[in-house]
Amino acid sequence: MTETCKAAIFTGTNKLEVLDIKKPTPKPNEVLVELKTCALCTWEQRVYQGINQVDFPFIGGHEEAGIIVEVGADIDPKLWQVNDRVVVGLLTSCGECENCRIGEEGSCENFNYENLVGGLDTRGMGGLSQYLAVPVSKLFKISDKLSYEEAALTEPLSCVVHSVEIANIQFGETVVVVGAGIMGAFHAVLAKNKGARVIVIEPNEKRLALLRELGFTELINPTQEDSVSKVKELTNGKGADVILNTVGVSKLAEESVAMSALYGRVVLYSSYHPDTPIALSPNQLHRRMTKVVGSANSSTRDFITAMKLLNEGIVDVKPFIAGSYPLSEVVAGMEAAISPDSYRIIVDMSAE
Numbered sequence: 314m315t316e317t318c319k320a321a322i323f324t325g326t327n328k329l330e331v332l333d334i335k336k337p338t339p340k341p342n343e344v345l346v347e348l349k350t351c352a353l354c355t356w357e358q359r360v361y362q363g364i365n366q367v368d369f370p371f372i373g374g375h376e377e378a379g380i381i382v383e384v385g386a387d388i389d390p391k392l393w394q395v396n397d398r399v400v401v402g403l404l405t406s407c408g409e410c411e412n413c414r415i416g417e418e419g420s421c422e423n424f425n426y427e428n429l430v431g432g433l434d435t436r437g438m439g440g441l442s443q444y445l446a447v448p449v450s451k452l453f454k455i456s457d458k459l460s461y462e463e464a465a466l467t468e469p470l471s472c473v474v475h476s477v478e479i480a481n482i483q484f485g486e487t488v489v490v491v492g493a494g495i496m497g498a499f500h501a502v503l504a505k506n507k508g509a510r511v512i513v514i515e516p517n518e519k520r521l522a523l524l525r526e527l528g529f530t531e532l533i534n535p536t537q538e539d540s541v542s543k544v545k546e547l548t549n550g551k552g553a554d555v556i557l558n559t560v561g562v563s564k565l566a567e568e569s570v571a572m573s574a575l576y577g578r579v580v581l582y583s584s585y586h587p588d589t590p591i592a593l594s595p596n597q598l599h600r601r602m603t604k605v606v607g608s609a610n611s612s613t614r615d616f617i618t619a620m621k622l623l624n625e626g627i628v629d630v631k632p633f634i635a636g637s638y639p640l641s642e643v644v645a646g647m648e649a650a651i652s653p654d655s656y657r658i659i660v661d662m663s664a665e
């Protein structure tokens with residue numbers, strides 16, 4: 314008889330069901346991970362709502378943590394053992410193409426959300442399955458101090474590490490973060506860690522209140538004042554050295570450029586839905602030597618950095634965990650995740 318386990322599977326738009334699937338078996342160079350937590354990212358929320366198109370059935374989830382319950386025959390026991398607590402990195406990068414080999418796994422040339430991964434026989438990223446067979450190159454060790462709930466946020470934090478590294482923030486620089494959803498808030502926290510003065514633009518009062526609790530004092534509510542003029546006012550007319558835009562609205566990308574200082578760097582972090590073109594003044598870019606760059610996904614290096622930030626308590630993600638739902642209540646968890654007031658929702662993969 315084949316052994317089964319449970320997984321939350323997208324079976325259509327607005328349809329997410331907990332179904333039995335074949336339990337994966339690890340190859341000699343893989344371990345079997347029993348997942349404990351999986352966070353519900355915006356990407357999965359868009360699949361649920363039909364904004365991101367996938368072929369059904371599809372197993373979502375790419376922010377997961379768990380425990381090793383079996384190791385393949387070829388695994389060095391000095392490196393990985395049963396009972397090691399681990400974060401599982403993105404299983405969708407191949408590790409063999411040129412981009413992967415130069416350390417840009419987030420831009421893998423063979424990347425496809427619908428590859429079969431983790432020893433599963435249903436397509437998708439796999440994090441909402443109770444078990445995954447994982448090659449050791451995708452494992453990151455969790456310290457004893459860190460909970461599985463916090464560890465599930467390693468992937469989103471790694472994407473923000475990638476973005477903040479691109480911005481190349483220097484001590485004392487002024488950084489504006491546009492948007493304070495969880496990714497915006499992570500940008501603010503990491504920019505502060507880099508020694509910057511941080512100004513945050515966000516219309517939602519609840520999010521602003523949390524930022525205040527976390528010690529951020531320079532907050533702009535764009536429904537009450539004009540963001541560009543306010544940033545100029547706060548910087549004696551100079552503008553900000555770095556603008557980290559985490560909101561996928563084209564007009565805000567334009568505003569980000571408009572509020573940048575001489576030699577300003579503008580990072581477009583979010584994806585845009587719809588992808589409306591923006592108007593830029595070539596002369597402004599020319600004269601003010603502005604850099605406008607994008608940032609997407611993260612590399613293994615960024616995962617390692619994010620894991621260190623969490624394991625050592627340098628970054629505390631607990632304020633950004635909005636709640637935990639057992640796997641059997643994953644639909645309620647998804648609905649809660651979609652609400653604009655909530656930060657990350659965690660699915661407890663071991664509770665049925």
Ligand SMILES: [Zn+2]
Binds near residue numbers: 355356375376468469
């Ligand atoms: Zn994610």
Ligand SMILES: [Zn+2]
Binds near residue numbers: 408411412420423
């Ligand atoms: Zn690749």
